[in-house]
Amino acid sequence: MEIKRKYTDEPGADKGAIHLMINRWCGNSCPLCCNRQYDLETVPVATVEDLKAAHTVMLTGGDPFYVESLMDILAQLRYDYHNIEYVYIYTSGFPMLENVDILRYPEQFFSGVNGINFSPKSISDYAAIREMLSNPQYIFQCSAYLRNNRIILMPNDFMTRKQQEEYIKSLPLEGLASYGAKFDVEYREWQEEFQPNGGVWRRLPVFL
Numbered sequence: 773m774e775i776k777r778k779y780t781d782e783p784g785a786d787k788g789a790i791h792l793m794i795n796r797w798c799g800n801s802c803p804l805c806c807n808r809q810y811d812l813e814t815v816p817v818a819t820v821e822d823l824k825a826a827h828t829v830m831l832t833g834g835d836p837f838y839v840e841s842l843m844d845i846l847a848q849l850r851y852d853y854h855n856i857e858y859v860y861i862y863t864s865g866f867p868m869l870e871n872v873d874i875l876r877y878p879e880q881f882f883s884g885v886n887g888i889n890f891s892p893k894s895i896s897d898y899a900a901i902r903e904m905l906s907n908p909q910y911i912f913q914c915s916a917y918l919r920n921n922r923i924i925l926m927p928n929d930f931m932t933r934k935q936q937e938e939y940i941k942s943l944p945l946e947g948l949a950s951y952g953a954k955f956d957v958e959y960r961e962w963q964e965e966f967q968p969n970g971g972v973w974r975r976l977p978v979f980l
């Protein structure tokens with residue numbers, strides 16, 4: 773039987789920066805996904821005290837954009853916890869494009885979100901990110917709300933690093949920056965023994 777690691781907060785981790793896991797499903801199956809490495813039952817459930825002490829919440833999963841109630845979760849976080857200064861959402865890309873509520877209710881969706889952390893894993897994810905960032909409706913959302921974004925690129929078996937760099941050059945990031953939406957780009961390696969990098973992980977009592 774596969775033995776998974778138990779999650780514990782890293783020594784000195786900033787407990788005000790919470791990676792809040794709300795679901796498990798993402799549609800991809802990356803072999804070194806951190807969710808496969810840890811026993812997710814050992815990730816502590818977020819308490820009211822945790823959220824009252826948070827300055828930043830990063831919604832993660834799975835892919836949060838597959839959660840039908842994501843818009844309600846965002847609204848409630850902002851309504852109940854005025855102490856939370858920044859809210860970010862992690863996505864691989866394709867699930868965000870697939871979420872029809874975003875373009876139906878764009879202001880409600882993004883008015884409380886400071887940025888998106890895109891981390892494409894499949895060809896569909898790469899295509900979805902390019903499609904979104906070239907769509908005037910998303911450009912408007914980025915410039916109005918999603919001002920601090922990140923694109924995190926991991927090695928894969930369908931693109932070389934050079935092709936990833938060309939992909940990044942093909943995105944309209946400079947144009948978006950001129951509207952006030954910043955996109956930091958990071959190239960990361962997969963970790964055989966994933967270590968949370970700053971902040972702490974918390975989860976909902978049930979995954980959505």
Ligand code: SF4
Pocket residue numbers: 798799800801802804805806807833834835864893
């Ligand atoms: S896309 Fe992210 S959450 Fe999904 S399997 Fe890959 S690393 Fe894990």
